[in-house]
Amino acid sequence: MEEKNVYQPYLMRIASIIDETPDVKTFRLEFINEEEGKQFNFLAGQFGEYSVFGEGESTFCIASSPTRDGYIECTFRKMGRVTKALASKEVGDTIGFRGPYGNTFPIDRWKGKSLLFVTGGIALPPLRCVIWNALDTRENFKDVTVVYGARSVQDLVYKHELDEWEKRSDVKLITTVDPGGETKEWKGEIGFVPTVLEKAAPSSADTIALLCGPPIMIKLTMPVLTKLGFSPDNIFTTLENRMKCGIGKCGRCNVGKYFVCKDGPVFTFAQVNQLPPEY
Amino acid sequence: MTDKKTIKKSSLDDLFKKMMADGKRVLAPVRKGETVLFQEVDGYSAVAADYVQTTLSAKEALLPRCEEMMRFTTAQSTVSLEEGPAKPSPVVVFGVRPCDARSIAVVNAVYLKDYNDALYKEKSDSTTIIAVSCAKSDEYCFCTSVGGSPGSTEGSDILLTLIDGDTYLAEILTDKGKAVVSIAPALFAAAGSEVKEKHLADVPVQFDLGALEKKLPGAFDGAVWITQSLRCIGCGTCSYVCPACTCFDIQDETDGTRGMRFRCWDSCGFGQFTLHTSGHNPREVQSQRWRQRIMHKFSYQPDQLQVVGCVGCGRCSRACPVDMNILQHIKDIVEAR
Amino acid sequence: MQDKIIQKAKELLSGGAVQVVIGYGQGTGDRVRAIFIQKPEDAGRLIMDGRCVQNLAGYLMKHEVRALGRAAIVARMPVLRSIAQLMYEEQFKDSDVAVIGISDANELVDLPDLNALKEYVRANPLKLTPEEQAEVDRLDAMTREERWAFWMEETSKCIKCYACRASCPMCYCARCTVEVNQPQWISVPSHDLGNLEWHIMRAMHLAGRCVNCGECTRACPVGIPLRLLNQRIIADIADNFGEEEDYALAAFKPDDKEDFIR
Numbered sequence: 001m002e003e004k005n006v007y008q009p010y011l012m013r014i015a016s017i018i019d020e021t022p023d024v025k026t027f028r029l030e031f032i033n034e035e036e037g038k039q040f041n042f043l044a045g046q047f048g049e050y051s052v053f054g055e056g057e058s059t060f061c062i063a064s065s066p067t068r069d070g071y072i073e074c075t076f077r078k079m080g081r082v083t084k085a086l087a088s089k090e091v092g093d094t095i096g097f098r099g100p101y102g103n104t105f106p107i108d109r110w111k112g113k114s115l116l117f118v119t120g121g122i123a124l125p126p127l128r129c130v131i132w133n134a135l136d137t138r139e140n141f142k143d144v145t146v147v148y149g150a151r152s153v154q155d156l157v158y159k160h161e162l163d164e165w166e167k168r169s170d171v172k173l174i175t176t177v178d179p180g181g182e183t184k185e186w187k188g189e190i191g192f193v194p195t196v197l198e199k200a201a202p203s204s205a206d207t208i209a210l211l212c213g214p215p216i217m218i219k220l221t222m223p224v225l226t227k228l229g230f231s232p233d234n235i236f237t238t239l240e241n242r243m244k245c246g247i248g249k250c251g252r253c254n255v256g257k258y259f260v261c262k263d264g265p266v267f268t269f270a271q272v273n274q275l276p277p278e279y
Numbered sequence: 280m281t282d283k284k285t286i287k288k289s290s291l292d293d294l295f296k297k298m299m300a301d302g303k304r305v306l307a308p309v310r311k312g313e314t315v316l317f318q319e320v321d322g323y324s325a326v327a328a329d330y331v332q333t334t335l336s337a338k339e340a341l342l343p344r345c346e347e348m349m350r351f352t353t354a355q356s357t358v359s360l361e362e363g364p365a366k367p368s369p370v371v372v373f374g375v376r377p378c379d380a381r382s383i384a385v386v387n388a389v390y391l392k393d394y395n396d397a398l399y400k401e402k403s404d405s406t407t408i409i410a411v412s413c414a415k416s417d418e419y420c421f422c423t424s425v426g427g428s429p430g431s432t433e434g435s436d437i438l439l440t441l442i443d444g445d446t447y448l449a450e451i452l453t454d455k456g457k458a459v460v461s462i463a464p465a466l467f468a469a470a471g472s473e474v475k476e477k478h479l480a481d482v483p484v485q486f487d488l489g490a491l492e493k494k495l496p497g498a499f500d501g502a503v504w505i506t507q508s509l510r511c512i513g514c515g516t517c518s519y520v521c522p523a524c525t526c527f528d529i530q531d532e533t534d535g536t537r538g539m540r541f542r543c544w545d546s547c548g549f550g551q552f553t554l555h556t557s558g559h560n561p562r563e564v565q566s567q568r569w570r571q572r573i574m575h576k577f578s579y580q581p582d583q584l585q586v587v588g589c590v591g592c593g594r595c596s597r598a599c600p601v602d603m604n605i606l607q608h609i610k611d612i613v614e615a616r
Numbered sequence: 617m618q619d620k621i622i623q624k625a626k627e628l629l630s631g632g633a634v635q636v637v638i639g640y641g642q643g644t645g646d647r648v649r650a651i652f653i654q655k656p657e658d659a660g661r662l663i664m665d666g667r668c669v670q671n672l673a674g675y676l677m678k679h680e681v682r683a684l685g686r687a688a689i690v691a692r693m694p695v696l697r698s699i700a701q702l703m704y705e706e707q708f709k710d711s712d713v714a715v716i717g718i719s720d721a722n723e724l725v726d727l728p729d730l731n732a733l734k735e736y737v738r739a740n741p742l743k744l745t746p747e748e749q750a751e752v753d754r755l756d757a758m759t760r761e762e763r764w765a766f767w768m769e770e771t772s773k774c775i776k777c778y779a780c781r782a783s784c785p786m787c788y789c790a791r792c793t794v795e796v797n798q799p800q801w802i803s804v805p806s807h808d809l810g811n812l813e814w815h816i817m818r819a820m821h822l823a824g825r826c827v828n829c830g831e832c833t834r835a836c837p838v839g840i841p842l843r844l845l846n847q848r849i850i851a852d853i854a855d856n857f858g859e860e861e862d863y864a865l866a867a868f869k870p871d872d873k874e875d876f877i878r
Contacts, residue, residue: 004397005348005349005397005398006394006395006396006397007348007349007398007529007540007542008348008349008360009360011358011360051531053351053353053358053531053533053538053540054351054353054531054532054533054535054538055531056529056530056531057529079556079557080556080797080798081797081798081800083556084798090356092356093356094356094357094358095358096358240555241553241555241561242552242553242554242555242556244527244528244529244545245527245529247393247394248389248392248393248394249389249390249394249396249525249527250526250527250528250529250542250545251389251525251526251527251545251547251575252526252545252547252552252553253553254571254575254579255561256499256574256579257574257578257579257582257583262393276499277561278561278562278567279561311773311839312839313839314773314837314838314839316773316838334837334838334839335775335837335838344775344776344806345805345806345807345810418644418645419644505680508680509650509652509675509678509680509681510649510650510651510652510675512674512678512779512782512783513782514777514778514779514781514782514783514835515776515777515778515779516777516779516835516837518777519775519776519777519837520837528804530804530805532803532805541805541807543776543804543805543806544775544776544806546777549778551795563679564679564680565678565679565680566680596644598837600670600779600782600783600831600834600835600837601649601650601670601783602643602644602647602648602649604643604644607644
């Protein structure tokens, strides 16, 4: 039998585009080959290689929830060659997608627990997948708390969804912007994520924390979570490193002996603490 | 039980011709100036004689320096993907050293584990390795320190060992090896009681591999990486001449409509290798990249893939423009307190 | 000569003028290699003989070497030329480096500061040796087709390991043109076009800057005679601009014979 070329992407049609911020976009992607779409499955936390043919591939998470069938979504910032080319695409255009790759958040093991999401800026997308997964199976979890910060109001992504979560009685949403990043209409907190988290002081009892953000935020938030009583094996994150293949072969995303693409990207802080600082 | 035969050196040209008539491309070491490189040959007379090691390894038969992964055609909003690269034609690589043949196990571990890399697998399936034992070695060789030997059969389909001036002992090791014999059975004779061992180079064991593997996990933060790599200039020579280095980059090229995606050799020695788009680099300086090279081969791969990512061919040290000698550096790490 | 270098290195280190001396020491077998002497008592490991040809100047730009402190460098003519060029390109301040200079006649040259180095280099302009010129002439005498075939054959061996770039003190760009990808000027894959583009681009970027140390050719693992490209350009520059310029391609003269720049 002919072996499938593992590097050959699915062809995806851009079904919709949301401009999240001036340089961040969310694409909804549908499989052009419906049969491929039907067979496609993924779990929260996994990622893929998105390609613009002629420019190359770029790695980001699947930002939509596996509970939503028929499409995947990705959210990316216009940064390099591929993301700039992606950003110039329009609804109806074709791009490539390989995946899903990597391990997953062990959501099944969290049944009956509370979930605390702590995140900042463009790091919300990987957790947004888990948030919607939890909200779509809301009966499986106790409290769901989201603490989300950005440099400014303009830099908050998924604004329409933040509004939706704000209105829901079964989600506690705390949004914050850095001092100076607020607008006149801003009703959320003003301050950095660790400070806001400390003030909110969510309970760590029977709670899983998911922490994802820029390195400085992680560094300053970890002591707060520890103070709140979270143990490192109950704090999950998702790491990123430069990748090409996504499947443990091209050799560049390793942190010590683990490949972020294959052994991650999801790690507990108990695991991260054992890793050399190569991310 | 390995099938042992003999074949005369003077019959090799006939063997080459028979293999070519059978539709196989034959690659063999050819001398070019100061280098010895694997190239397609049309007869045995082109094969280089009297060299310890080829300049580049035989890995290029399986992992080309630049390999087409797929082709695409783009229009306004549509894309069509073309059939993958044409099936590779059968290749016989002649004159591979036993260390290089052993490196195939490393490449297999990387490319066939979890996700089966069909581009590699097809080439691997259609390639026959006729290795030649080492009758001589040099100060850079250390195959015996990493589990190999100058007469190791691992990874070869046929291993030839010169047992007198004109006769090779031929160990027929696999079905692919048998297939070669079946093309030209008359060229092979039954072997007597010849043993290859006394015809092999003497390569002394230079360090304790187990001790190295034990030591490395605790050595990440040591000063040794900086000291050893002060003179490393950060080129990719060591990786590119290495038979067991498998890391690659992926690149697209297009004329605007039709294009190709390639994979190309890449090296952990390059600063760009791990550079994030944001400008952040987890391995900012050369000493961290040198550490990665040693850790990957002698700690991470043994731990994760159960293979040592080095076969002791010594090429990286021979080719290094600044004399980074891997054997010496490993010995220093093993012996450091 | 070697003893004088060792003596000088000891003085510089024990007096605290420098924290490291970059020179040549024993390598594998009969090879020599760059060594980094940090203690006066280790200065005896320094070697100076005919094997000591690696251009060490690039190490002056390396992060881990700079982290050791102020450096002195054992510098034969190509290294001196490299340092002069790097100064011209404002890669060093005078205070960054001390030099243990060695003339082509194998004498220690007293170069108390980098201005003295610049003067010394200016007084000894770069010239191709008759043997080098003969090799350039041999290529010149070829027909275009023959020359094309020669370079295609040579560059087809290239594996894009970038040892030519890494070994060259003049290749210090934080982001090399081949790594600039918006747009991608130079093909990354090591196919015929990619290899040719790479070597032509590199030769052009070294025009007027190459010091003819030969490091690219020595470093190349597959034996491409890369310096021939640069030597041809050196010969061209000498023919067109004379030999006294610091940096022919960046110098402006009101009486320039070309009019496109006016």
